[in-house]
Amino acid sequence: MPSVDRSLTAPVLAGVVTAVVGFTSSFAVLLAGLRAAGATEEQAASGLLAVTLAFAAGIIVLALWHRIPITLAWSTPGAALLVGTGVVEGGWPAAVGAFLVTGLLFVATGYVGWLGRLVARIPAGVAQAMLAGVLLPLVLAPVEAVAEVPALALPVVVVWLLVVRWAPRWAVPAALVAALVVIAVELTRTGTPVTGSLAPSLAWTTPAFTPAALVGIALPLYVVTMASQNVPGVAVLRSFGYDAPWRSTMTVTGVGTVVAAPFGSHAMNLAAISAALAAGDEAGPDRDRRWIAAVSAGVTYVVLALSSGALASVTAAAPGGLVEAVAGLALLGAFGAAVASALADAATRTSAVVAFVVAAGGLSLGGVGAAFWALLAGLVVRVAVERPVRG
Structure with missing residues (x-):
C-alpha cells in the first residue's frame, strides 16, 4: 500500500473546505442578483456556472504561476447591489454589457496607476x-420570511443560530x-x-450598452467590488505573509469577467x-506549500459548478422568501462590517449616513439605481460639509 503524503493532506482539505x-x-x-437584473432562470443558472468556472480557472x-495561496470569488456585494438596482434601461442585455465594462x-x-489612485x-x-x-433590504429578508412563512423560515433561522454558536464558518451552509x-x-x-433543466448549461446573451446601465451598474459594481473585495483580499493575504500580485490578479479577474459576462457572470475578484x-494555518505548517490549497479550491469549485442548473431550478421553485432569507443570513456579517466601517470616523459620519439612507431608500432617477446616487x-x-474650510 502506498503511503499517503501527509504534507499534501492539509492543504488539499483546506482547499476543499x-x-x-x-x-x-x-x-x-x-x-437573486442576476434574477433581479432581468435574467431568466436559464440565464441565472448560466451566470452561476460561468462565473464559478471563470474564477476557478x-x-x-x-x-x-505565483506559488502562493491566492483565491478568487464572485463579487457577493456586487450581486447584492444588483438586487437593489433591479432591471435597468435595456434589460438583461444592458446589464450584461455593464458586466463586461466592469471587467475592462x-x-x-x-495597468493605469491613476485609476487605482x-x-x-x-x-x-x-x-x-x-x-x-x-x-x-437583503438582511431584512430573514425577518420578513419568519413573519410571512414562519413554519418554513423558522427552522432555517434556528439551524443558523445553533451552528453560529458552535461552528460559525458552517452556519450559512447549514442554513442552506x-x-x-x-x-x-x-x-x-x-x-x-x-x-427547468437540472443539468449545467451556458446561455449566451449579446451585450448591449446603455447610459443607465453603465452609470447605474458598471460604476457602482466596480467601486463596491474594489472597496469590499479586492482591497480586503490583498489585506488578508498580507496578514498571512503573502504579497498579492496586483497586476496579474487584476488582469486575470478582469479578463475572466469579460469572457464570462455574455454568459451571465457579473464580476469576479x-x-x-x-x-x-486557504492561506492560514489550516492549510498546513509549510507556508511554501499552501498554494496547493488554492489549486485544490479551484478544482473543487469546478465540481461545484456542475450543480448550477439544479440549484437554480430548485431555488426558483422554492416558497417565496425562503431563498432570500438564506441570502440575508449570508450577508449579515458583510452588513455589520460595512456599518461599522462607515460610522467609525465621527468626522465623516454625516456623508456616510447620507450615502446609507439614499442607498437604502432605493432612489432611482433617470433610470439609474440608488447605488450611484448614494455614492x-x-x-x-463630504466635499461641501465635512472638508475643512481653508482660511
Whole structure:
C-alpha cells in the first residue's frame, strides 16, 4: 500500500473546505442578483456556472504561476447591489454589457496607476455606507420570511443560530441545507414540480450598452467590488505573509469577467473572507506549500459548478422568501462590517449616513439605481460639509 503524503493532506482539505464554504455561503445571493437584473432562470443558472468556472480557472492559473495561496470569488456585494438596482434601461442585455465594462475596468486598474489612485480616494466611509444601504433590504429578508412563512423560515433561522454558536464558518451552509430540506418537503406536500433543466448549461446573451446601465451598474459594481473585495483580499493575504500580485490578479479577474459576462457572470475578484481558509494555518505548517490549497479550491469549485442548473431550478421553485432569507443570513456579517466601517470616523459620519439612507431608500432617477446616487450624494456632502474650510 502506498503511503499517503501527509504534507499534501492539509492543504488539499483546506482547499476543499474553502470552496465548499465559499460556494454554499453565497450562491443564493448571486442568483437573486442576476434574477433581479432581468435574467431568466436559464440565464441565472448560466451566470452561476460561468462565473464559478471563470474564477476557478483563475485560481488555478494564479496559484501555479505565483506559488502562493491566492483565491478568487464572485463579487457577493456586487450581486447584492444588483438586487437593489433591479432591471435597468435595456434589460438583461444592458446589464450584461455593464458586466463586461466592469471587467475592462478591472484590467485597466492593473495597468493605469491613476485609476487605482482615484478609487483609493473615494472615502472608505462613503463606499461602505453605500454597500450597507444596498445590503439592508437583503438582511431584512430573514425577518420578513419568519413573519410571512414562519413554519418554513423558522427552522432555517434556528439551524443558523445553533451552528453560529458552535461552528460559525458552517452556519450559512447549514442554513442552506436546512432550507433545501424545507423546500423539498414543501414541494412534495404541495405537489409543485421543479421546472427547468437540472443539468449545467451556458446561455449566451449579446451585450448591449446603455447610459443607465453603465452609470447605474458598471460604476457602482466596480467601486463596491474594489472597496469590499479586492482591497480586503490583498489585506488578508498580507496578514498571512503573502504579497498579492496586483497586476496579474487584476488582469486575470478582469479578463475572466469579460469572457464570462455574455454568459451571465457579473464580476469576479480576490476572495476576502474565504481567502483566510486557504492561506492560514489550516492549510498546513509549510507556508511554501499552501498554494496547493488554492489549486485544490479551484478544482473543487469546478465540481461545484456542475450543480448550477439544479440549484437554480430548485431555488426558483422554492416558497417565496425562503431563498432570500438564506441570502440575508449570508450577508449579515458583510452588513455589520460595512456599518461599522462607515460610522467609525465621527468626522465623516454625516456623508456616510447620507450615502446609507439614499442607498437604502432605493432612489432611482433617470433610470439609474440608488447605488450611484448614494455614492454621489455621499461625496457631495463630504466635499461641501465635512472638508475643512481653508482660511
